[in-house]
């Protein structure tokens with residue numbers, strides 16, 4: 001990891017137009033992604049994780065979505081460019097060469113009527129002029145990297161491969177043109193536990209060897225703790241906590257992150273400590289005033305003496321504010337968050 005951000009995201013807002021009115025799926029995200037680091041985006045379904053991941057590569061649906069703000073990419077030569085204002089041809093070059101995405105749902109992301117080799121060749125041909133033999137060699141290399149047998153996998157159709165193999169094919173395809181940033185949307189969801197393990201091992205190994213920066217979306221806090229240098233918790237379209245995974249998992253400073261961690265069986269300690277977060281996330285089309293977590297927040301109720309949430313929580317949506325050297329939290333009472341669960345991060 002270096003001190004230079006490869007991506008600097010500032011006040012990123014993404015709004016979808018829907019028949020029910022505008023839905024603001026990302027509401028003012030600001031963060032840096034450093035070279036070679038791995039950042040996990042965690043949070044409940046519908047909180048905007050995929051939307052944020054797509055916006056980082058400007059892959060949002062062109063009709064019906066509007067991104068605002070800045071996603072500044074720093075090239076290897078040190079020059080920078082804002083992806084949100086990049087022209088189409090520049091953007092085409094940026095994708096796959098500089099940054100690539102592994103989409104949510106391995107089966108849907110592959111074309112079911114094309115052999116793996118044809119999908120891989122198409123990707124190479126669309127972005128780089130390469131002889132047939134060089135393209136074949138590159139496909140072999142990346143399939144080897146993800147521990148797949150090229151001779152078996154290349155002539156296969158997606159349905160002839162297991163879910164774990166398909167996921168690894170997608171990772172291999174994303175690596176074809178050696179990107180510096182990789183965005184992975186739920187890379188292990190819907191895979192059995194052993195297959196999840198092998199994907200995690202492959203990603204760890206690739207990151208060590210190739211040194212790309214990685215943003216990955218996950219519901220799985222154990223995966224985030226293992227694979228991420230830093231973690232960002234999202235709630236209702238906002239990043240509400242951002243910090244080193246060790247700090248965040250050992251001492252979360254946002255009641256929502258603490259709730260997510262309490263909802264997972266501990267790696268050590270008593271299973272009786274598990275508890276869920278009451279209620280569900282608010283509709284992004286009709287957010288309550290103030291902090292969108294206020295209706296579910298035990299801490300706010302405690303501060304408000306049981307008469308509903310504390311006044312400030314329903315009056316003002318808290319900004320992401322620095323609470324430690326590398327820790328930022330959006331909560332009016334972050335200094336009162338108590339967390340007692342002992343957490344094992346990265347085997348420590």
Ligand SMILES: Nc1ncnc2c1ncn2[C@@H]1O[C@H](COP(=O)(O)OP(=O)(O)OP(=O)(O)O)[C@@H](O)[C@H]1O
Pocket residue numbers: 016017018023025043044045046047048049050051052061064104284
């Ligand atoms: N193409 C779209 N058009 C309109 N609304 C959308 C679109 N894509 C997502 N949304 C809405 O934006 C919000 C955030 O969705 P997003 O898919 O980013 O969430 P997520 O955190 O990735 O959820 P999940 O964990 O279920 O994948 C949701 O309310 C969703 O309904």
Ligand code: SF4
Pocket residue numbers: 254255256291292293294295297299300309313318330331332333334
């Ligand atoms: S600002 Fe208030 S409602 Fe929001 S998380 Fe903090 S204590 Fe809870």
Ligand SMILES: [Mg+2]
Pocket residue numbers: 049050051104185
């Ligand atoms: Mg998603």
